[in-house]
Amino acid sequence: MLSKRVRSIKPSGIRKFFDIAATMGDVISLGVGEPDFVTPDHIRQAGIDSINAGDTHYTSNWGTLALRRAISENIERRYGVHYDPATEVMVTVGVSEGIDATLRAVLDDGDEVAVPDPGYVAYEADVALAGGKVLPVRTHVEEKFEVRAAALEAALTPRTKVALLGNPNNPTGAVIDRPELQKIAALATRNDLLIISDEVYSRLVYGGQHTCIAALPGMRERTVLADGFSKAYAMTGWRVGYACAPAPILEAMLKIHQYAIMCAPTMSQAAALEALLHGEDDVRAMVASYDERRKLMVNGLNAIGLDCYTPRGAFYAFPSIACTGMTSEEFAEKLLFEEKVAVVPGDAFGEGGAGFVRCTYCTAQDKINDALERIGRFVKKYS
Numbered sequence: 001m002l003s004k005r006v007r008s009i010k011p012s013g014i015r016k017f018f019d020i021a022a023t024m025g026d027v028i029s030l031g032v033g034e035p036d037f038v039t040p041d042h043i044r045q046a047g048i049d050s051i052n053a054g055d056t057h058y059t060s061n062w063g064t065l066a067l068r069r070a071i072s073e074n075i076e077r078r079y080g081v082h083y084d085p086a087t088e089v090m091v092t093v094g095v096s097e098g099i100d101a102t103l104r105a106v107l108d109d110g111d112e113v114a115v116p117d118p119g120y121v122a123y124e125a126d127v128a129l130a131g132g133k134v135l136p137v138r139t140h141v142e143e144k145f146e147v148r149a150a151a152l153e154a155a156l157t158p159r160t161k162v163a164l165l166g167n168p169n170n171p172t173g174a175v176i177d178r179p180e181l182q183k184i185a186a187l188a189t190r191n192d193l194l195i196i197s198d199e200v201y202s203r204l205v206y207g208g209q210h211t212c213i214a215a216l217p218g219m220r221e222r223t224v225l226a227d228g229f230s231k232a233y234a235m236t237g238w239r240v241g242y243a244c245a246p247a248p249i250l251e252a253m254l255k256i257h258q259y260a261i262m263c264a265p266t267m268s269q270a271a272a273l274e275a276l277l278h279g280e281d282d283v284r285a286m287v288a289s290y291d292e293r294r295k296l297m298v299n300g301l302n303a304i305g306l307d308c309y310t311p312r313g314a315f316y317a318f319p320s321i322a323c324t325g326m327t328s329e330e331f332a333e334k335l336l337f338e339e340k341v342a343v344v345p346g347d348a349f350g351e352g353g354a355g356f357v358r359c360t361y362c363t364a365q366d367k368i369n370d371a372l373e374r375i376g377r378f379v380k381k382y383s
Contacts, residue, residue, distance in 0.1 A: 009125045014344050021342040028371045030359040031342040033170060033316065037234040039271070040282040046274035047238070050267040059266050061258040063091025063242070067269050070276040071242050075225070079215040087247040090254060091240065091264045091272075095200045096122055097257070098226040098243035102196050103130035103162070105252040112160040116147050117350035118318075120170045120198070124350075127164075135160060138352045141320065144309055145172035149183035153191075162194045165213070168201040171349045171358040172318045173311020178211040185216045194249075195223045200241070201314040203232035203283055206291050208312060214244070221246050224253075231315075232283050233275045240268040290315050290361065293368060297361040300372035304379050315362040318346065322355055324382045332357055334382075339374040 014031060021027045038044075050056075062068060068085035076082045083089050092098040099122070103113070109131040115123045117136035127134050135155045139145040147165060163184070167176045176184070188195055195213055202210045214223040228241025241264075243253060275282075294311065301308040301319045308319035321331045328345035335341050346353030361368060 005128060005131070009128055012121050012348070014121055014348060018342065021336060024336075024340060027336070027340045027342055028363075028367050028374070029342040030361075030363065030371055031344050033231075033314075033360050033362065034236050035231065035234040035286065035315075035362050036364060037286055039234050039238070040275075040279060043233060043235070043271050043275045043279060043282075047267040047271035050270035055266050055270065057266065059091075059263045059269060061254055061263055062089070063264055064266075064269050064273070067091055067273045067276075068242075070273055071244070074276050075212075075244060079212040081212065081215040081220055083244040084247070088244055088250055090243050090250055090257065091269060092226075092228070092243055092257065093239045093241070093261055093264050094230060095198060095226045095228040095241040097261060098224075098228075098241055098253075099123075099164070099196060099198060100126050100129070101253045101256040101260075102224045102226070102243065102245075102249075103127060103132065104256050105249065106162065106194060107132040110159060111162070112157060114152055114155050114160055114163040114193075116164075116166060116169060118145065118169075118171055118346060118353035118356075119164075119350055120166050121349055123164055123166070132162075133159075136350055136352070139172070139174065140352075141309060141356075144312070145169060145174035145318070146176055146180060147174070147184070149180060149187050152184060153187055156191060160191070160193065162196060163188060164196045164198070166198040167213070168205060168210075168313025170201065170314055171316050171344070171346065171353065173314045173316045175205055175208065175210070175312040181211050181213050182216060185213060185219045188222060189218055193222065195219065197223055197225050199225060199227045200231050202227060204287055204290060204315060205313045206287075206294060210313075224249060229272050229275055232286070233279055234286065235268075235271065235275065238265070238268040238271055240264050240272045293361040293363075293365055296365060296368055297359060297372075300368070301359070301375075304372065304376040305383060306375070306379060315360055317359045317361060318353075318356050319359065320356055324379060326382065328354055328357055335375065335378050339378045341371050341374050341378075
């Protein structure tokens with residue numbers, strides 16, 4: 001009764017350990033990448049006000065014009081690139097829906113998509129569901145897991161149509177520097193590639209400035225920019241994001257969106273508008289807190305013998321577990337049952353993640369300290 005396409009897709013390696021942890025007591029979860037902050041009061045109130053005002057009907061398939069205008073103005077202010085809010089901005093149900101709609105709109109059966117390895121678990125499944133084929137682009141800890149243009153070029157074949165970049169990257173926290181993005185942009189132009197740029201962590205960059213690839217010369221016309229509110233504004237459950245692209249691409253994406261989704265939730269769009277208009281101080285405060293936790297996590301992991309480079313973005317540490325002699329799966333399973341700390345095996349994000357685990361630091365500092373103490377006992381036992 002099930003399609004071969006769906007049967008071929010593996011369950012999420014993130015959810016597996018999260019679901020096990022949910023059945024246990026006293027577990028510290030470093031598994032799911034979700035801010036521990038509550039959505040700021042004024043943003044929540046905007047959603048409540050929308051409901052109380054009776055704004056509980058469909059919006060345009062594109063999303064409310066007020067939100068699309070605010071998105072356009074925000075992108076132009078941050079990156080200097082303009083999108084027409086009427087035809088080049090679409091409100092989506094999170095970044096995930098935007099990426100899925102893009103792939104289904106542009107891929108024919110057998111078209112290839114270059115994807116970072118390690119990379120977000122949904123990328124491979126999204127490509128498969130759209131009838132495409134994944135081309136892994138291996139990244140390496142020695143290069144801080146940054147996608148390199150040379151590695152991308154080596155992976156290309158005549159059937160490669162799209163390069164999907166997560167910048168900053170989940171699970172590694174890698175950030176692609178502007179010079180490397182310029183090389184990738186030149187490569188995309190030479191090979192007529194469409195770039196899908198997942199920038200949901202774009203506000204969570206530490207010690208540097210995020211570069212949007214769509215803002216580079218010649219790239220606006222061959223980029224779909226996907227971003228959202230879940231991470232920067234602590235709005236995961238509101239399920240609201242956006243996609244920006246040239247009108248012909250976005251019109252094709254709208255066909256997918258209008259039949260599968262109709263529109264993003266109306267009250268979530270009201271909250272997102274408030275976030276863009278008045279949420280900058282909230283973002284800065286949360287990012288400063290993540291930065292402190294990042295230092296605590298990375299220093300702690302290195303101190304207990306798990307080599308961990310310092311991530312420059314998102315809220316994940318990606319330490320090596322080589323000193324234990326275990327596979328990523330073995331390490332995560334034993335750690336969960338013996339010390340009640342949940343992490344995600346690195347190879348859940350691709351073969352390049354073998355020998356690593358992903359630890360989120362978007363949880364309270366006292367929990368991070370407790371988790372590090374438990375992991376330290378575990379590593380000492382098995383090293």
